Amino acid sequence: MTPPVVYEAVIGLEVHAQLLTRSKIFSGSSTEFGAPPNTHVDPVCLGLPGVLPVLNRAAVDCALRLALATGCTVRRRTRFARKHYFYPDLPKGYQISQYEEPIAEHGAVDFEVGGQARRGRLRRIHLEEDAGKNVHRGTTSLVDFNRAGVPLVEIVSEPDLRSADEAAGFMRTLRQLVRWLGICDGNLEEGSLRCDANVSLRPRGRAEYGVKTELKNINSFKFVRDAVAHEIARQEAVLRDGAAVVAETRLWDADRGRSAAMRSKEEAHDYRYFPEPDLPPLVIDEAWLAAAQGQLPDLPSARCARFVADYGLPPGDAATLTAERDLSDYFEAAACAHGDGRTVAHWVLGEVLRALKRTGAAATAAPVGPLQLAGLCDLVRDGTISGKIAKEVFAHMVTTGRGAGAVVAELGLARLSDPAALEAACRAAVAGNPRQVAQYRAGKTKVLGFFVGEVMKATRGQADPAVVNDILRRLLDAP
Numbered sequence: 496m497t498p499p500v501v502y503e504a505v506i507g508l509e510v511h512a513q514l515l516t517r518s519k520i521f522s523g524s525s526t527e528f529g530a531p532p533n534t535h536v537d538p539v540c541l542g543l544p545g546v547l548p549v550l551n552r553a554a555v556d557c558a559l560r561l562a563l564a565t566g567c568t569v570r571r572r573t574r575f576a577r578k579h580y581f582y583p584d585l586p587k588g589y590q591i592s593q594y595e596e597p598i599a600e601h602g603a604v605d606f607e608v609g610g611q612a613r614r615g616r617l618r619r620i621h622l623e624e625d626a627g628k629n630v631h632r633g634t635t636s637l638v639d640f641n642r643a644g645v646p647l648v649e650i651v652s653e654p655d656l657r658s659a660d661e662a663a664g665f666m667r668t669l670r671q672l673v674r675w676l677g678i679c680d681g682n683l684e685e686g687s688l689r690c691d692a693n694v695s696l697r698p699r700g701r702a703e704y705g706v707k708t709e710l711k712n713i714n715s716f717k718f719v720r721d722a723v724a725h726e727i728a729r730q731e732a733v734l735r736d737g738a739a740v741v742a743e744t745r746l747w748d749a750d751r752g753r754s755a756a757m758r759s760k761e762e763a764h765d766y767r768y769f770p771e772p773d774l775p776p777l778v779i780d781e782a783w784l785a786a787a788q789g790q791l792p793d794l795p796s797a798r799c800a801r802f803v804a805d806y807g808l809p810p811g812d813a814a815t816l817t818a819e820r821d822l823s824d825y826f827e828a829a830a831c832a833h834g835d836g837r838t839v840a841h842w843v844l845g846e847v848l849r850a851l852k853r854t855g856a857a858a859t860a861a862p863v864g865p866l867q868l869a870g871l872c873d874l875v876r877d878g879t880i881s882g883k884i885a886k887e888v889f890a891h892m893v894t895t896g897r898g899a900g901a902v903v904a905e906l907g908l909a910r911l912s913d914p915a916a917l918e919a920a921c922r923a924a925v926a927g928n929p930r931q932v933a934q935y936r937a938g939k940t941k942v943l944g945f946f947v948g949e950v951m952k953a954t955r956g957q958a959d960p961a962v963v964n965d966i967l968r969r970l971l972d973a974p
């Protein structure tokens with residue numbers, strides 16, 4: 496008997512990212528999301544006759560930043576192309592895109608799945624305009640052109656991904672990167688980052704790829720994983736049945752947890768691509784490229800590795816701190832000011848993240864700023880307050896917006912380390928607990944801890960335990 500065939504999944508993603516420019520890619524109206532329908536429109540994005548598109552340089556800057564961050568080769572002279580299709584949300588009857596001359600090619604996105612390093616090579620990144628949006632209400636369909644002409648980059652991966660988890664991991668890392676670069680807000684629900692997943696199976700060990708299907712309409716990480724996993728299982732069932740996978744576009748239905756065939760696969764020639772005659776070739780000269788390179792921030796992976804090396808952070812903590820650029824900036828500002836990165840990391844990953852979550856504030860507008868946090872850590876280090884009191888101080892800093900020193904002074908929370916001031920509390924603890932005194936004096940010296948606890952309670956945790964220890968010993972050891 497021959498063993499059953501083992502199938503391997505092959506996945507390639509096509510990701511669209513809306514660029515964070517203020518105006519549209521070929522005209523001046525706003526790209527703002529959520530405005531009343533058809534209020535951000537102009538003759539160019541409405542496809543009115545007799546108007547000409549003008550390329551928005553800021554969109555090119557965004558694409559260049561992503562190209563450089565993913566190690567792509569930048570094409571120095573590119574032409575736009577018309578991609579023809581009919582849809583009510585595409586008033587010109589064609590989309591201005593890039594076809595044979597994408598702005599960038601041959602990069603890669605490195606990501607991790609279950610602690611394993613993976614690489615998804617990029618085939619190309621190209622610039623294009625978004626379409627409008629059809630809105631269906633009962634039997635009426637309306638079109639909102641606010642989104643028409645919003646700049647996009649399309650990022651096309653090689654078919655390098657091998658599982659649903661890898662597809663989700665690639666997408667997550669890409670989202671982190673576009674947000675880090677400040678070129679896209681990465682909001683999947685609002686559609687500013689969307690992906691189509693191409694999926695095929697082949698018998699493990701075979702070099703040729705199998706027939707693929709394309710899944711559309713994926714707008715969350717969960718859906719990336721679910722939709723791809725579902726499609727892998729569906730194709731495997733088809734193949735085991737002895738049937739063939741049909742090349743088609745399928746629509747993911749998240750509510751039902753399944754996909755349905757939407758249309759048969761279109762071919763490039765169906766779009767009748769031709770060079771866009773209304774736009775001159777885009778030339779990216781040395782100076783432009785150098786400026787883009789100069790504006791590139793250090794990348795999340797590099798910063799994460801640096802946090803491990805410079806501050807001695809565990810890799811997992813460093814990864815959390817570099818998930819967002821603003822948070823990593825916050826951490827680094829506080830760590831530099833205080834000096835001990837591990838202490839600061841502990842605070843940021845705990846109290847600070849909790850406070851951000853609770854207040855809904857961004858790291859750039861945190862209720863306790865990085866320098867204030869460093870001030871608080873300083874007070875713990877120099878013994879002014881205990882770690883426990885520090886949490887109380889932090890909570891007051893959040894609500895009052897005041898610095899650590901001011902809160903400690905105002906609430907009288909400084910550590911009590913003057914022996915004269917602690918003597919009375921220690922004497923009271925001894926006088927009030929004759930049974931424990933007898934135990935101690937009978938040789939059970941462990942009960943010292945009990946007395947220390949009593950004094951700490953009486954001083955609301957502010958007493959310096961070392962000083963309290965000394966005084967108690969003196970009182971208890973006295974004959």
Ligand code: ADP
Nearest residue numbers: 505506507508652653654693694695704705707
């Ligand atoms: P098409 O011409 O059918 O649109 P492309 O070659 O342009 O296909 O590739 C589109 C996307 O599909 C890319 O992300 C690519 O990696 C992916 N892809 C191509 N072939 C396969 C395959 N056999 N299985 C899975 N993904 C594939």
Ligand code: MG
Nearest residue numbers: 509651762763
């Ligand atoms: Mg294609």
